[in-house]
Amino acid sequence: MDINNAFLHGDLNEEVYMVLPPGFQTEKLNQVCKLTRSLYGLKQASRQWNAKLTATLLQVGFKQSSADPSLFTRGTGTEFIALLVYVDDILMASSKLSLIQELKDLMHAAFKIKDLGVFGYFLGMEATISSSGLNLCQRKYALEILEDAGFLHCKPVRTPMTPGVLLTHTDGIPLSDPSSYRRLIGRLLYLTATRLDITFVVHHLSQFVSTPTDKHMIAAHRILRYIKGSPGQGVFYPTNNKLKLQAFSDSDWASCSETRRSVTGFCAFLGTSLISWCSKKQATVSKSSSEAEYRALAMTTCELQWLNSLLQDMQVTTTEPIIIFCDSKSAMAIAENHVFHERTKHIEIDCHVVRERIVQGLINCYLCPRLTK
Template sequence: MHDEQFVSGNNDSGYHDLANLPHAELSASQLLHEPSANASPPDEVIPQSSCDHEAHTDPSLCTRGNGSEFIALLVYIDDILVVSSKLSLIQELKDLLHTTFKIKDLGILGYFLGIEAKISSTGLNLCQRKYALEILDDARFLHCKSVRTPMTPRVLLTHTDGLPLLDPNSYRRLIGRLIYLTATRPDITFAVHHLSQFVSSPTDKHMTVAYRILRYIKGSPGQGLSYPANNKLKLQSFSDSDWASCSESSKSVTGLCAFLGSSLISWHSKKEAIVSKSSSEAEYRALAMTTCELQWLNSLLQDLQVTTTEPIVIFGDSKSTIAIAENHMFHERTKHIEIDCHVVREKIV
């Protein structure tokens, strides 16, 4: 968005310099108790009274107005994040909510759902340093020796590696917390999601690899994402697939990362649902998943009234996959690929 931003969120991260910015004012609200019996729930009060559009891309997002009168709300249970170019719109919303619920103004965005935010004239920085240190403290890894990679290269685990853990819940709890940490740490996404396959029956070897991720986090607990203020509104993505990399199922692993200008806004590392008969098919499935992700991101940007300046671009490293996407007559070589993967062809300019 080119307008100044006004958002709501908890301000427990210790960043106080934002209050002195000339074009930024922030306001936050949090519901403190249940409303009276005659009051409507938040998900009814907010859309009906404050917004005229509920985003189709995200049911927790609703918007109202256009241009300088635009306001967006992101609601999660009893926490609300607000974005607008006018402080008066935010104040009007707070007054409206306060007539129905008792709310608490948490001030400028600093801490929201475990994510720390720091806004300056140069842009926005997001990280989960406090959450990462809590994970290290609970696992007693605060003073461990750090490593430079989250996982040993070319090492893939199986369900039969090692001996079963006496307390599998400790492994499940650790992996669950690491999964949430990937909200701002794409560098550990592959390793964490690889380990998440073994939560049903973890072993000591799986736990050893999980501990290596903690040692990697120890080296940079405050690492996160940066979004510069002056960024080009160009949506692009990189797609790749590791064919038959799972030694147990021979399924491929798909990876993608999407950028808005130079800012990373979405990333995935996921095992494909079925076995691909060729590397071209695996790459083509990855391309199809990337296409659907970009289509969703483009719709989300439209809900936020953000218009991209150039056509969406997907980068891939497979010449055969690009040929399949461009050539509609490759019947003999592509007849085994499911029809839903050919969504790529419809989106090519």
């Protein structure tokens, strides 16, 4: 559902004055308006609307998630209902339609809502619900990107990036108008919400938004040609699925030729459903491949810890340790060894969250053998 004029519902907790609108006649000169409610354009408007919505939901028994403040839940078992908020767009889920209708009536009485019906399109994401599961994609959004860039009728390619090519800031000639590149990369970043196959290359190209060149733009155009081959590709979540977390962690040691930093990559599954993925350059330089793998393992552990907290808010309890598959024996040895030695004493303390979670029984590390050609 959508809230009508959401920002107008916020109550101001401070004195805010506004210049009179053009054409408004008054007896005295230099008069101003004192606002008692928020208006669109005020810096306080979004915060005050969020506070008003949160207070309303808490009053009717909802609990705000500590892992994700935009998630609200209420009830248990068959009486469970979840509500996800993005500014004034709201998504509700429950096994009982009566609970959803009751909440809609309550929200309409408080704010005046627009009922958009069954989940089909939300924030650029298209959903197809069937007895076998839920399919999410961004086909309409992808086609809009192709149309705006003039690639709607281009020839598709099979890979989003030329294999073995890693760009630098000095490659090519700087663009005379970098705004088109920045806009394209920004739109592609949102497309990675359902397209993990372009995550690495999009994040790689996002490093050059400050000073893009013609070679960077050519690489971005290759992504568009790749998307043209399958604009409706997305992720599928089957109905019959085990609610068990597991993840795969990896790193590419010193792959950045300019900074010599490594790249962390991980993907997390709930049963057989892919629910989280990441490709990100590490914040510091790793002295060895073992250290790079261990940093990737620490980042994966933090993500799993957050996902576990989110599942608990959704009343999904995990009794067994979460499994992380890693292809580095040395990184696993660092995680399981409680004695600091010369090779590990320089690593920041926050990386050793892996050890702590293994001791607590939250995660277990298993060796994932490397694939050989």
